[in-house]
Amino acid sequence: MKAEILSVGTELLLGDILNTNAQYISRELANFGINVYYQTVVGDNPERLKNAYNFALNRADIVITTGGLGPTKDDLTKEIAAEYFNKKLVLDNKSLQEIITFFKKINREISENNKKQAYFPEGSIIIENNNGTAPGCIIEENNKIAILLPGPPKEMIPMLNETVIPYLKKFHEGTLVSKVLRITGIGESSVDNLIGHIIDNQTNPTVAPYAKDNEVILRLTAKTNNEEEAYRIIEPVERQIRNKLGDINVYGVENQTIEGVVAKLLIENKLTISTAESCTGGLLAGQLINYPGISSAFLEGAVTYSNKAKINRLKVKEDTLIKFGAVSSECAAEMAEGIAKESGTNIGVSTTGIAGPDGGTDEKPVGLVYVGIYINGIVKTKKLNLVGNRQKIRDRAVAYTLDWIRRELIKYLKEGNN
Amino acid sequence: MKAEILSVGTELLLGDILNTNAQYISRELANFGINVYYQTVVGDNPERLKNAYNFALNRADIVITTGGLGPTKDDLTKEIAAEYFNKKLVLDNKSLQEIITFFKKINREISENNKKQAYFPEGSIIIENNNGTAPGCIIEENNKIAILLPGPPKEMIPMLNETVIPYLKKFHEGTLVSKVLRITGIGESSVDNLIGHIIDNQTNPTVAPYAKDNEVILRLTAKTNNEEEAYRIIEPVERQIRNKLGDINVYGVENQTIEGVVAKLLIENKLTISTAESCTGGLLAGQLINYPGISSAFLEGAVTYSNKAKINRLKVKEDTLIKFGAVSSECAAEMAEGIAKESGTNIGVSTTGIAGPDGGTDEKPVGLVYVGIYINGIVKTKKLNLVGNRQKIRDRAVAYTLDWIRRELIKYLKEGNN
Numbered sequence: 001m002k003a004e005i006l007s008v009g010t011e012l013l014l015g016d017i018l019n020t021n022a023q024y025i026s027r028e029l030a031n032f033g034i035n036v037y038y039q040t041v042v043g044d045n046p047e048r049l050k051n052a053y054n055f056a057l058n059r060a061d062i063v064i065t066t067g068g069l070g071p072t073k074d075d076l077t078k079e080i081a082a083e084y085f086n087k088k089l090v091l092d093n094k095s096l097q098e099i100i101t102f103f104k105k106i107n108r109e110i111s112e113n114n115k116k117q118a119y120f121p122e123g124s125i126i127i128e129n130n131n132g133t134a135p136g137c138i139i140e141e142n143n144k145i146a147i148l149l150p151g152p153p154k155e156m157i158p159m160l161n162e163t164v165i166p167y168l169k170k171f172h173e174g175t176l177v178s179k180v181l182r183i184t185g186i187g188e189s190s191v192d193n194l195i196g197h198i199i200d201n202q203t204n205p206t207v208a209p210y211a212k213d214n215e216v217i218l219r220l221t222a223k224t225n226n227e228e229e230a231y232r233i234i235e236p237v238e239r240q241i242r243n244k245l246g247d248i249n250v251y252g253v254e255n256q257t258i259e260g261v262v263a264k265l266l267i268e269n270k271l272t273i274s275t276a277e278s279c280t281g282g283l284l285a286g287q288l289i290n291y292p293g294i295s296s297a298f299l300e301g302a303v304t305y306s307n308k309a310k311i312n313r314l315k316v317k318e319d320t321l322i323k324f325g326a327v328s329s330e331c332a333a334e335m336a337e338g339i340a341k342e343s344g345t346n347i348g349v350s351t352t353g354i355a356g357p358d359g360g361t362d363e364k365p366v367g368l369v370y371v372g373i374y375i376n377g378i379v380k381t382k383k384l385n386l387v388g389n390r391q392k393i394r395d396r397a398v399a400y401t402l403d404w405i406r407r408e409l410i411k412y413l414k415e416g417n418n
Numbered sequence: 419m420k421a422e423i424l425s426v427g428t429e430l431l432l433g434d435i436l437n438t439n440a441q442y443i444s445r446e447l448a449n450f451g452i453n454v455y456y457q458t459v460v461g462d463n464p465e466r467l468k469n470a471y472n473f474a475l476n477r478a479d480i481v482i483t484t485g486g487l488g489p490t491k492d493d494l495t496k497e498i499a500a501e502y503f504n505k506k507l508v509l510d511n512k513s514l515q516e517i518i519t520f521f522k523k524i525n526r527e528i529s530e531n532n533k534k535q536a537y538f539p540e541g542s543i544i545i546e547n548n549n550g551t552a553p554g555c556i557i558e559e560n561n562k563i564a565i566l567l568p569g570p571p572k573e574m575i576p577m578l579n580e581t582v583i584p585y586l587k588k589f590h591e592g593t594l595v596s597k598v599l600r601i602t603g604i605g606e607s608s609v610d611n612l613i614g615h616i617i618d619n620q621t622n623p624t625v626a627p628y629a630k631d632n633e634v635i636l637r638l639t640a641k642t643n644n645e646e647e648a649y650r651i652i653e654p655v656e657r658q659i660r661n662k663l664g665d666i667n668v669y670g671v672e673n674q675t676i677e678g679v680v681a682k683l684l685i686e687n688k689l690t691i692s693t694a695e696s697c698t699g700g701l702l703a704g705q706l707i708n709y710p711g712i713s714s715a716f717l718e719g720a721v722t723y724s725n726k727a728k729i730n731r732l733k734v735k736e737d738t739l740i741k742f743g744a745v746s747s748e749c750a751a752e753m754a755e756g757i758a759k760e761s762g763t764n765i766g767v768s769t770t771g772i773a774g775p776d777g778g779t780d781e782k783p784v785g786l787v788y789v790g791i792y793i794n795g796i797v798k799t800k801k802l803n804l805v806g807n808r809q810k811i812r813d814r815a816v817a818y819t820l821d822w823i824r825r826e827l828i829k830y831l832k833e834g835n836n
Contacts, residue, residue, distance in 0.1 A: 013454045015445025016628060019437055022459070027433025036431045037466060039459035041440070048455060189489040189529045196491070210429040211488070213572075219434070275700075275721070281707035282693075282700030285721040289699035292775055292808060300727040303693070303703040303719030305712075309761065313718065343727065357710055367523070387523050388549055390710060392572065 001171060003029055003036045004060035006052060008067035008077055009151055010043035021066045021149075021156055028160060032168065033176035033223060034062065044074040053080050057144055064164075067151035069134035071113035078137070081146050082121040085139055089119040092126055095135045102133050127163045131155045138167060176223050177230035179205075179238065182252040183216040183245060184403045191216045194244045198237070205234050207241070214399035215251075215258075251406060258402045263291035265409045266298075271346045273405075275301040276314050276339035278326065279353035279369055283398045300343040304335070314338030327352050329370050329381040336372030337379050348374040349405060351397055355390045369397045373408050378417045380408065419589060421447055421454045422478035424470060426485035426495055427569055428461035439484040439567075439574055445628075446578060449596055449639055450586065452480070462492040471498050475562055482582075485569035487552035489531035496555070499564050500539040503557055507537040510544055513553045520551055545581045549573045556585060592641050595648030597623075597656065600670040601634040601663060602821045609634045612662045616655070623652050625659070632817035633669075633676075669824060676820045681709035683827045684716075689764045691823075693719040694732050694757035696744065697771035697787055701816045718761040722753070732756030732768075745770050747788050747799040754790030755797050766792040767823060769815055773808045787815045791826050796835045798826065 005022050012019055022039040029036055037060065042052040049068070056063045068077030082089050096118035103110040120126060120137045127136035127149070134150040136159050147164055149156045183191060188211040192199070199207045205222035220237060222230035242250055252261050266273055275285045275298075285301035288294060302313050307326055310316040316334040324330040332350050340348025353369025360366035367386040372379060384400055386393045423440050430437055440457040447454055455478065460470040467486070474481045486495030500507050514536035521528040538544060538555045545554035545567070552568040554577050565582055567574045601609060609627060610617070613636075617625045623640035638655060640648035660668055670679050684691055693703045693716075703719030706712060720731050725744055728734040734752040742748040750768050758766025771787025778784035785804040790797060800822060804814045 012441075013444055013457065014448045015441045015443070015454075016626075018441045019457075023430075023433045023436045025433070026431055030432045036433075037461065037463075038470065039431065039437075041457035043455065045455075052456070187526060189531045190526075192490045192531060193529050200491070208428060208432075209490075210427070210434065211570075212435075213570075217434075219432075277700070280704070282695070282703030282719050282721065285700030286698070286704050286812075289721075289723065290809065295723055299724045300731070301700050301719075301721030301723070303700065303707075303721070305707065305719070306717045309718040385523055385525055387520060391708065392549065394704075 001034050001061045002059070003034050003062040003064065004056045005036060005039045006056050006063055006065045007039070007041045007151075008044065008049060008065055009041075010045075012041045012067075013043045020153055021151065024153065024157060025064055025066070025160060028165060031176065031178075032165065033172060033174065034168065044068065044076065046076055046080070049076060050080050050083070053077075053084060057084060057146065061143065062145045062147065062168075064147045064149065066149050066156055069117065069136065069148060069150045071111065071117055071133070075116075077148055078120060081139060081148060085121060085141050085146070087121040087123065087139070090122045092118050092120055092135075095120075095126060098128070098135070099133050125167070127159050129155050129159055131158060136163075138164070174223050175226055175230060176221060177227055177234070178219055178221045179231075179234050180254050181218040181220070181238065181241065181250050182256060182258075183218065183249050184214065184251050184258065184399070185249045185407075186216070186245065187211075188216050191218075191245065195241055198241060198244070202237060205230075205237055207237065214396060248407060248410070251403065257290065258399065258406065259287050259289075259294075260291045262288065262402055262406050262409065263294045263297060265406065265413070266347075267293060267296055269409075269413060271409075272297055272299050272344075273347040273349065274299055274339045274343035274345040276335040276348065276350040277301065277303050278305060278310070278335070278351060279355045280351040280394050280397050280401070281305065283394055284349065284351060284401055287398055287402065299345050300339070302339055302342075310335065314342065325364070327354055327364055327368060327370060329372075329383060332370035332372035332381045333374075333379045334372075336374040336381075340374045346376050347405075347409075348372075349401060351401060353384070353386075353393070353397060355393045355397075357390060367393050369393070369400075371397070371401045371404060373405060375408060375412050376417060419452050419479045420477070421452050421480040421482065422474045423454060423457045424474050424481055424483045425457070425459045425569075426462065426467060426483055427459075428463075428492075430459045430485075431461045438571055439569065442571065442575060443482055443484070443578060446583060449594070449626075449637060450583065451590060451594055451641070452586065462486065462494065464494055464498070467494060468498050468501070471495075471502060475502060475564065479561065480563045480565065480586075482565045482567065484567050484574055487535065487554065487566060487568045489529065489535055489551070493534075495566055496538060499557060499566060503539060503559050503564070505539040505541065505557070508540045510536050510538050510553075513538075513544060516546070516553070517551050543585070545577050547573050547577055549576060554581075556582070593644055593648060594639060594641050595645055595652070596637050596639045597649075597652050598672050599636040599638070599656065599659065599668050600674060601636065601667050602632065602669050602676065602817070603667045603825075604634070604663065606634050609636075609663065613659055616659060616662070620655060623648075623655055625655065632814060666825065666828070669821065675708065676817070676824065677705050677707075677712075678709050680706065680820055680824050680827065681712045681715060683824065683831070684765075685711060685714055687827075687831060689827075690715055690717050690762075691765040691767065692717055692757045692761040692763040694753040694766065694768040695719065695721050696723060696728070696753070696769060697773045698769040698812050698815050698819070699723065701812055702767065702769060702819055705816055705820065717763050718757070720757055720760075728753065732760065743782070745772055745782055745786060745788060747790075747801060750788035750790035750799045751792075751797045752790075754792040754799075758792045764794050765823075765827075766790075767819060769819060771802070771804075771811070771815060773811045773815075775808060785811050787811070787818075789815070789819045789822060791823060793826060793830050794835060 356366035
């Protein structure tokens with residue numbers, strides 16, 4: 001079944017509000033196995049709304065509209081749906097009573113306009129609205145389904161979940177199961193090179209890639225008779241993908257985050273960590289402690305922006321700063337070891353670099369970042385050359401460092417400090 | 419001129435991501451006096467994309483696409499635009515060089531695929547992308563304008579602002595000048611209560627409010643014959659708004675950020691600052707040092723997540739932690755004073771709270787945050803009750819604290835420590 005979402009409201013076209021409804025409905029329908037082929041936004045203009053409505057209903061089996069059910073003259077979705085299906089608008093007494101009750105409850109006078117909200121195309125299934133005055137409706141005719149929902153997400157979402165999704169179940173065959181793989185360390189085009197043939201040739205499960213900041217996401221979606229079977233057909237494709245990409249590059253699945261993966265490795269292995277940040281200025285610690293249970297593993301962070309702080313807090317040698325500078329492999333190493341020893345943690349991690357826009361030289365350009373990791377006695381450093389503006393360089397340094405901690409931890413846990 | 423936005427990407431139709439691009443572009447065009455009549459989202463399906471593209475270009479004068487400029491076979495926007503305008507795709511050497519440089523800089527192998535990103539419909543105006551490998555382009559033909567931009571907002575937004583908007587200016591009559599006022603400390607509905615009548619009745623300049631995370635933005639847009647005249651008619655309306663809202667609540671104008679305003683206050687008055695963070699875990703320092711010149715004012719930050727770190731690093735008294743707990747006004751005060759004295763700065767700022775989801779009690783619920791500020795000998799604290807998930811609570815605590823630093827600094831600079 002092909003679905004289309006038509007969002008009605010001039011405020012969307014002016015960019016005054018974000019179209020969260022389209023995302024929400026799309027996700028719910030996708031989980032449910034219904035393909036959304038288009039999302040359209042149109043203003044409260046009768047002619048353009050009518051055109052968009054006709055167009056959508058001609059190409060899709062199901063059209064879900066949001067908006068245009070309010071009490072004003074601008075609110076026209078029901079009128080236009082009635083016209084499309086050649087139906088009269090008739091009063092629904094139950095809805096009228098509910099609207100009257102609603103107004104009593106919020107201590108406001110009901111206006112004549114609001115009564116318009118109790119009229120629906122004849123023969124509609126009414127969708128109750130427990131959070132506002134605009135009930136929705138479903139019109140089913142000639143193999144087309146029109147579902148009319150109000151615009152405010154607080155009203156729309158419960159109506160979708162409580163009435164529309166259960167209603168749509170009757171049209172649904174089979175089960176749709178998705179599994180998400182999360183990839184770091186290799187870019188979108190490399191992923192495409194390595195597994196493009198799988199993406200192209202897989203039909204069940206399908207494999208859909210998309211790139212987010214600092215990661216690539218693969219969604220494997222199987223359509224089967226039951227969940228168990230879905231996972232059974234996903235498994236070999238997932239294995240093949242992991243082999244091609246390198247298992248270490250798949251850092252997590254589903255909604256896992258890189259900081260969550262690192263945090264779990266630390267907590268499960270009773271390892272403690274501390275951070276010493278220069279160019280990332282606290283963002284590394286800030287992301288690590290996104291993970292709610294982190295407090296048993298993360299003991300302390302230092303943002304040592306000045307050289308003095310590096311010397312006092314982390315015992316970086318003045319000599320090192322003079323000889324190699326603050327942005328150097330040597331300094332990163334001393335920072336990582338210093339914070340670990342100062343805080344008494346197993347692991348210390350450091351960042352030092354030039355985030356720009358100023359401060360770069362030919363020898364040490366903007367984007368040059370050294371990161372250090374100390375794990376129970378052994379220090380390693382890495383040199384990164386990052387691109388982007390100040391914000392991006394810092395974000396990428398944090399993403400790289402978190403992933404590097406993960407890789408080094410896995411190595412350490414497998415091999416020890418050899 | 420009628421414009422239409424066509425967002426390309428299956429991830430949008432699956433509801434994996436929110437279409438923030440459509441909102442952003444719509445708002446920019448609206449500010450500019452160009453009407454957006456439709457926003458459409460279509461997946462990476464060649465046939466449907468082609469249909470949507472043709473349809474959009476037939477009914478609109480300007481079609482702006484986002485997405486589909488990536489290196490994979492799924493990325494088809496340029497191909498479809500070339501077909502629509504009956505043009506060949508030709509190599510742009512400058513773009514190719516930039517892509518090669520980009521890959522060298524990030525130390526990755528360039529794949530054959532990436533070279534596809536340097537091909538454009540013949541005769542296009544190329545739009546440089548300084549934040550990624552996908553340049554955009556503009557095709558102008560037969561009174562139609564097609565503007566192709568990449569999907570990632572961090573790449574799309576600068577390209578829109580730096581190239582597309584200046585390009586569109588030539589189609590625009592008169593001068594449109596906007597001034598942005600940035601407001602913190604009062605919410606969207608309070609702003610509406612205080613200046614709703616101005617927003618409703620102002621026609622030139624128009625006043626358009628919108629709410630962002632932790633701030634409300636007002637855009638005053640004047641349409642006149644020249645820039646000077648525009649600022650002259652904006653000025654009295656701005657003054658009226660500032661009076662109504664309270665001048666201190668307007669923290670900045672145009673693209674100023676709260677951390678930038680704080681940083682400038684510090685640097686201009688030769689004041690130094692350090693931070694001691696518990697629940698915000700480094701995010702406060704991380705945001706402060708967004709400001710490029712901050713290194714002369716921000717000397718050091720401590721992320722003292724454990725009680726031990728609070729005692730060792732900040733000299734918080736063990737007694738205080740036992741009597742009042744780490745989440746207390748007393749602890750916040752000692753943290754702020756402690757970090758200032760330990761780092762030898764004029765100002766010390768602290769945060770300590772319960773970001774959740776666990777750890778809340780009846781007495782100290784999730785969202786309870788104490789912040790402290792020490793300025794040259796005087797300590798103050800504030801108790802905040804914040805709502806939202808862990809991430810939101812921490813973001814709001816950082817936003818509140820930065821604004822509070824601003825307000826306290828202004829007071830201190832005016833009155834001293836009286």
